[in-house]
Amino acid sequence: MNKRGNAADAVAGAPAVEATPDARLRDRMRTLRQACRQVFGIPDYERYLEHMALHHAGDPALSRREFFARSIDAKYGKSGPRCC
Secondary structure (H helix, E strand, O other): OOOOOOOOOOOOOOOOOOOOHHHHHHHHHHHHHHHHHHHHOOOOHHHHHHHHHHHOOOOOOOOHHHHHHHHHHHHHOOOOOOOO
8 A cells, every 4th residue: 555545546565655746747847738729739759759658569659859849730730730
């Protein structure tokens, strides 16, 4: 059981580790940064890497440069959303 008393949160065989205040702040700032990027439509390379690792583990990920080039092309290129 972990420090909060919730056995479901504890990993079997692993000791409960409480995050330091600095680590919790970093996690919250990361979450806020990701949310802002989503709201304003800014591509999030770190989120893309997490997605690739989770869902496409065997496929090579794009480099940061390639990722942003594709994002810009998708948004402003001829194949991207247009009003006219």
